[in-house]
Amino acid sequence: MIVADRKPIEEIIEYIKDANKVLIVGCNECVTVCEAGGKKEVGVLASALRMYFMNQGKDIKIDEVTLERQCDHEYLEEIRNIIDQYQAVVSLACGVGVQFMSEKYFQTPVFPGVNTCFMGVTEERGVWSERCQGCGQCILATTGGICPVSRCAKRLFNGPCGGSSKGMCEIGGEVPCAWQIIIDRLTALGRLDDYEKLAPIKDWSKERAGGPRKVVREDVRQ
Amino acid sequence: MNPMRTTRTDSKLEKILAAGHLAVTSECGPPRGSDAELIKKKADLIKNHVDAINITDNQTSVTRLCSLASCIHLKLMGLEPVLQMVVRDRNRIALQSDILGAASFDIRNMLCLSGDHQKFGDCPQGQNVFDLDSMQLLQTVRQMRDQGKFLGGDEIKRPPRIFAGAAANPFADPFDIRVRRLAKKVAAGAEFIQTQCIYNLDRFEEWMKQVRDRGLHEKVYILAGLTPFKSAGMAKYMKNKVPGMDVPDEVVKRMAGVPKDKQAEEGLKICIESIQRLKEVEGVRGFHIMAIEWEEKVPEIVEKGGLYPRPDPAAL
Ligand code: SF4
Ligand code: SF4
Numbered sequence: 273m274i275v276a277d278r279k280p281i282e283e284i285i286e287y288i289k290d291a292n293k294v295l296i297v298g299c300n301e302c303v304t305v306c307e308a309g310g311k312k313e314v315g316v317l318a319s320a321l322r323m324y325f326m327n328q329g330k331d332i333k334i335d336e337v338t339l340e341r342q343c344d345h346e347y348l349e350e351i352r353n354i355i356d357q358y359q360a361v362v363s364l365a366c367g368v369g370v371q372f373m374s375e376k377y378f379q380t381p382v383f384p385g386v387n388t389c390f391m392g393v394t395e396e397r398g399v400w401s402e403r404c405q406g407c408g409q410c411i412l413a414t415t416g417g418i419c420p421v422s423r424c425a426k427r428l429f430n431g432p433c434g435g436s437s438k439g440m441c442e443i444g445g446e447v448p449c450a451w452q453i454i455i456d457r458l459t460a461l462g463r464l465d466d467y468e469k470l471a472p473i474k475d476w477s478k479e480r481a482g483g484p485r486k487v488v489r490e491d492v493r494q
Numbered sequence: 495m496n497p498m499r500t501t502r503t504d505s506k507l508e509k510i511l512a513a514g515h516l517a518v519t520s521e522c523g524p525p526r527g528s529d530a531e532l533i534k535k536k537a538d539l540i541k542n543h544v545d546a547i548n549i550t551d552n553q554t555s556v557t558r559l560c561s562l563a564s565c566i567h568l569k570l571m572g573l574e575p576v577l578q579m580v581v582r583d584r585n586r587i588a589l590q591s592d593i594l595g596a597a598s599f600d601i602r603n604m605l606c607l608s609g610d611h612q613k614f615g616d617c618p619q620g621q622n623v624f625d626l627d628s629m630q631l632l633q634t635v636r637q638m639r640d641q642g643k644f645l646g647g648d649e650i651k652r653p654p655r656i657f658a659g660a661a662a663n664p665f666a667d668p669f670d671i672r673v674r675r676l677a678k679k680v681a682a683g684a685e686f687i688q689t690q691c692i693y694n695l696d697r698f699e700e701w702m703k704q705v706r707d708r709g710l711h712e713k714v715y716i717l718a719g720l721t722p723f724k725s726a727g728m729a730k731y732m733k734n735k736v737p738g739m740d741v742p743d744e745v746v747k748r749m750a751g752v753p754k755d756k757q758a759e760e761g762l763k764i765c766i767e768s769i770q771r772l773k774e775v776e777g778v779r780g781f782h783i784m785a786i787e788w789e790e791k792v793p794e795i796v797e798k799g800g801l802y803p804r805p806d807p808a809a810l
Contacts, residue, residue, distance in 0.1 A: 425611050426582070426622070430629040430678060433608045434663035434690060435737040442737040443611050455668050468674055470682055473586075473630050473645065 273302035273393075274366045275400040276309060276386035281320055284362060287383040291332060291359035294321070296385065297351065297373070298338035299365035306400050308386045309364025311338040317364070317385065342369025348376050355380055390422070408478025408485060414471065416457030423450035429471035502685075503639075505602035505657035506574045506807040507546040510780075511686065511715045513810045516773065517780030518801050519576060519688065519717060520792050521548035524559035533564045534571060539789045541573055543796040545804055546603055548576040548688070548782070552583065555615025562592055562601075569599050576659065577601050580609025585625040586634070586645055593638060597654030605659045605688060606631040629682040632658055636683030658683055662716075663690035664701035665740035673704040680714045687714055688782040691721040691732075693764075694740040695771055702775050711777030718772045721784045722791060723761035726750040762791060762798075769799035 288294050296314050304310025318336045325332045335358075339347045342365035355361070360381050363370040367388040374382045390402040405422040411429075412419060421427045425443045432451030435442025441449045458464045476482065501512045510517050520540050525532040537547055547568060551561040565575035577596050579589065596604065608628045612620050626634065635658045637643055642653040660679045664672055676687065692698045698718070705711050723729045726749040733741035745764065752760045765783075772778050781801065785792050796802050 425613075426608055426627070427624045428608060428627040430627050430682075432666070432668075432675075433628075434661065434666045435610070436667050437737045438667055443613050449667075452668055455671055459670075464671075464674075467671060468678055468681070470629060470633070470678060471627075473626060473633070476625065 273305055273391070274368070274388060275306045275390050275392045275402075276303050276366050276388045277306075278308050278313065278317075279385055279387055281317070281324070284317070284383070284385055285321065285324060288321075288332070288360045288362060289330075293333045293335070293358050293360075295335050295337065295351070295355070295358040295361045296321075297342065297361060297363045297365070298336070299342045299363075299369050300338055300340045301343075301365075303365055303386060305394065307398075309366075314338055314364055317362070341365075343372055345376070348373055352377075405479070407474075407476075408482075409475060411471070414466065414469070415454050416461060416463065418450060418454045418457055420450050420454065423448075423453075429474060503602050503655045503657045504600070505546075507576070507603050507686070508657040509807045509810050510545050510805055513805065515780075515805050516778075516801060517546075517715070517717060518544045518796055518804065519546045519548060519780070519782045520544045520789070521550055521576075521578075521782070521784050522564075522789060523550045523553055523787070524561065524564040526556070526558050528559060530559070530564070530567045533559070534567055536789045537568050537571060537573055540792040541571075543793040543802060543804065544783070545780075545807070546574040546576050548578055548605060551578040551580045551607070551609065552615070553610070555582070555610050555612045555617070557616055562595055565596065565601050566599050569601055574603070575601055576603040576605055578605045578607060579631065580607045581624055581626050581628060581631050582609030582612065582622050585623050589626065589631060589634065590638065590644060593635060593654050593656065594650070597652070597656060600655075602655060603657045603659065604635055605661065606635065606684075607661055628660060629679060632660055632679065632682040632684055657685055659686040659688060660684040661690065662687045663738050664692070664698050665690060665694065666738035672701060673708060673710070676705060676710055676714075677708060680710055684714055686779075687716045689716065689719040690738060691719050691784060692768060692772070693732075693745050694742050695768060697740060698772070699775055702777050706777050715779040716777055717780040717782040718768075718775075718778050719782045719784060720765050720768055720795075721786060722765035722788065722795065723749055723757070724788060725754070725757045725761070728761075762795060765795055766798045769795070769801065773800070 296318050298309050298311050298314035314336045318334050321334050341347045355377050362383050362385040363373055364385040370384045391404040392400050392402045395401055402422050407421045424431055425441050436449040439452045441447040458467055499512050501508050522536040549561045549564040552558055561578055565577045568575040606628045612622050635656055638654050642650050662676050729746045729749040732739050733746055783792055783795055
């Protein structure tokens, strides 16, 4: 899933303080799972903002809605009839949702309510960590299923570097060394000889470096 | 040892190694400013006692005068620099371009490194590049030199004639793959290796044995890395704070066991004893003495280590 984290409320207040009527839009997908932008978080943020503006003696009406997804036309259309009443929208979806809403409702200011962080997993409730950077050409088949692009701090293809220490990455902060895990996995799979194959130079044109990417599937296109 | 004995470049370092002498290299860190005199002075202190001088590339990710410019200063003094290049800060265009820049001054040695993470330096909020990794940089240097081709496939006019080196850390985790990793670097094109500082000689010798078991000592020149301790505090710091460093307790104890004003001397003694012991290890082809901000002691270490005078490459 896409993992996001809540933005400080002060930042959100700054975005919307001049509006009279604000809509907070949650998303029922990834940000619900990582507890940053689902229905529950929409409710919590809306109450906190109401409280803040009431204390400030400001009359701002704050409404709430949570859509199934914000990255599909179908669900974003559900607010077409109401969106014009609002001077500001705060989307608690990931950056994708915020943008898709901005593109669709071109006259309405849409502000991000979360910091979108990465594609990752729930290690345990309250702990999420990165697993993929969408590099466009997955090499997990050669690295024992562990991704050095997203999990090695130097995205080394022929790691580990000299800083790997007791299973931990040199950057510290309890980050495991991806290459230690890769080697452990290759060992467990009886494939450590594969470690000695030099990884070819990466084609980064399939990644961010190549510019905004697009997948077009003629076979499923309507 | 024969495949190594023919030289492929005009590197003095390569020449000395190929002639079967124990080579001696050292390193200088460029200043945090634009005064080239500082690097020239450091080089002056050691130039008669070493065969080549590594210039570090923004080591520990702290911004400094660039490695290439520093190497040019050394070259203009008639010395033999080893250009250290990390893949942290440059993409493949910049790396290849800098290799040509170095070659245009006939800088003949390069050490290909990953580089410390930028988090340790003065720009922890900066972007990192890591377009290639250190092994792929080795492959790049070798392709440019041996095939005369850019990574993109185009022909290079006057290809760089550079002796390609890499670092190896015999002590980093996971220990089981340290020799495999060296094999990989050799396969990628490393012709010489400068190791991480060695304090745990037993463990280093065990690593060297595995290196010999695979015949790697016949394929790559291994220079044993040494850094003298200036104080017991430094020994403790290296032991506890520097990732991938193996400083045995007895060494720390030995340093702490002498009075403060004698500790520097003890550090030098340990370094010199290490040279004497490691000289005897089959496959050790020389020493890389990294006397961090203590360059003035390099001549003494080299002399007492029995590595002086240095051979004259012109006579080889
Ligand atoms: S290799 Fe690329 S696509 Fe595969 S997990 Fe890593 S970043 Fe994602
Ligand atoms: S310690 Fe491991 S994860 Fe960290 S940069 Fe080095 S190889 Fe990558």
